[in-house]
Amino acid sequence: MMHDPVALFVEDARAVSIDDAAKRLGLKFSGRRHEHPQPCPHCGGTDTFAFNTAKNKWNCRAGGVGGNDGIGMAAHCEGLDPHRRAHFLEACSIVLGQPVPDEAEQESAEERNQRLARIELRRRQNQADAATRADSQADFREKERNKARGIYRPLAPLRTSSLSFGRFYLGRRCAGYPDATWLRVGSDVTYWHGQDERGAPIALYSGPAMVAPFIGPGFELIGCHITWIDLDRAPKYRPILYGLTKEGEKAGLVPWAFGDPAPSADDLSAGLYEQLATKKMRGSKKGALIPIAGHPEAHRWVGGEGIENGVAFGEWEGWRDDSFYFAAGDLGNLSGPAEASSRFMHPTLKKPDVRGVMRPVMIAGSKPKIDQAPDDAMWVGDHVDELVLLADGDSERVMTAAAMARARKRHQRPEGELQRLIPIIWPRSGYDFSKMAAEAEAGT
Structure with a gap:
């Protein structure tokens, strides 16, 4: 005490x-x-x-x-x-x-x-x-969920839409796209960033995007994941956007507008402007997942962090009829939190502490948090007998390996019940599955 x-x-x-x-x-x-x-x-x-x-x-x-x-x-x-x-x-x-x-x-x-x-x-x-x-927070969360539904529901399925950029995007990134209607596309999806002098959000950009749903255990739509697309910008095929930081505001700089020249390297390194992520989510992600192909009622599930890796792997194995392909959105939502006692020192990475002393970076371990809530990680249906987890080979290896091992333990059935088959599949070192697929498609 x-x-x-x-x-x-x-x-x-x-x-x-x-x-x-x-x-x-x-x-x-x-x-x-x-x-x-x-x-x-x-x-x-x-x-x-x-x-x-x-x-x-x-x-x-x-x-x-x-x-x-x-x-x-x-x-x-x-x-x-x-x-x-x-x-x-x-x-x-x-x-x-x-x-x-x-x-x-x-x-x-x-x-x-x-x-x-x-x-x-x-x-x-x-x-x-x-x-x-x-x-x-509950009020804010419900408002965000409604915004996500308003973005996703009016859009056309990527597979059948007259807008072809979504199929081209996945074709170039993943060597193909699924014969499914979960993924959708819009030609004019707004990218909001920053606020004006009245505190209202600013529409920084609007353009083509692939939009995927986040669904909960009852298949209800509670969020959406947005990927903006620019087919002229290989190899990621996403637009390049910049935002003014708080430090930039203090320095009296003006917000970057789409069509302006890129900020100088000095301004970027000084933290006055930043390159913005061109993937965003709206609504809720916690405990949910992104469906890519198939139906959650399938007894075999296949997925990892991102949509592109799931699509690339699905293309590689021919989109099996007995499988549901998904993405968790990020590694934390895939694996859930770790029990504090399982933390361990990274074998090589170090960083200075508050006193400037170099200390090993602590890594969240492979043991799931004991008292975690059901929505601390993505849900998995009770009926699922095989859960294929896709790892990223281009992320920090030790941290990723610990998180993937934690995901396998988190999503295993309780002791005494018939255990799930949960293999972890790794791409080539330094790659993810989408990069491997793109290079194979290009013959490089």
């Missing part, structure tokens, strides 16, 4: 929002309204880490961890283990910008009573704030 002198300190830290904690950690605010993707300060990558100031949540797809408090975010970013008391208090110190109180400091009985009263008041306030945030 934590000693009284630090109890108020901890409660104060728990009251710190994700927004304030991100500022204290020096994380990047991308200029988007609420979602701020960026390289993970602990795991690296390009856009594997993100925090959302509206939902008061953070997530690291690389590490397979996330949460809804600043303490946990600080602990992850700084390589601290929040289950160790000293590390937990260090994370509290970071988000508060205050040193950990001296537990040896003496206090009078009156001071102690006053402090205990403040602790109780802070706890009650934290509980009330959490309830208010939960209601607000």
Whole structure:
């Protein structure tokens, strides 16, 4: 049990929002309204880490961890283990910008009573704030889901649409496309980024896109995944877009508009502008999955992180009639969170801690979190007997291998029941399945 002198300190830290904690950690605010993707300060990558100031949540797809408090975010970013008391208090110190109180400091009985009263008041306030945030987040989530439905439902199926760019995109990236209607296309899908002086979202770009649904266990549409397409930009065939960062705003720079010249290399390296991701999701992703081909009632499921890898693998094995092909959206949603005790040191990668000392990067282990919720990872139907998991060979190998092993354990049936067959299939080192398919199609 934590000693009284630090109890108020901890409660104060728990009251710190994700927004304030991100500022204290020096994380990047991308200029988007609420979602701020960026390289993970602990795991690296390009856009594997993100925090959302509206939902008061953070997530690291690389590490397979996330949460809804600043303490946990600080602990992850700084390589601290929040289950160790000293590390937990260090994370509290970071988000508060205050040193950990001296537990040896003496206090009078009156001071102690006053402090205990403040602790109780802070706890009650934290509980009330959490309830208010939960209601607000539920409203926000439902609005986002409705927006996702409004984007996806009016569009035409990629396979039969008169708009051919979706078929060309998958043909060039994956050597083919599925004979299915889950994936859809639109010629004029808006890319929203940033806000104007009144706080309204800005339409940065509008153009061709492939749109896929996120569905829950009841096959209900709860979100959508959008991939903007530019067939003139090989090898990814996606447009190049830029956004003004918070640092750029402070420097007095103007927002980048589509059609403008690209920002200078100096401005990009200084963090004044950033190249934006040309894949986005709307609505809810957590616990859901993206259907690609077949039906979820199939007894064999095949999928990994992204749509393109699932399509490439489906093309390679001839889109089996007994199979359902899917994508989880990202590695965290595929594997779920890890049990903290399973964390281990990366054999080679190191990063400086808050004191500048180089320490091994900690990797989320292969053991699934014991008390995780059903929607902490994508759902798998109870009837599924074989689950083929597709790994990415172009991601960091140790982290990916741990996450894939965790996914296999997470999605296995309980002991005592007939076990699923869950093979993990890896592409060639340094490749993903879509790159292998594209090179094979091109004969290179």
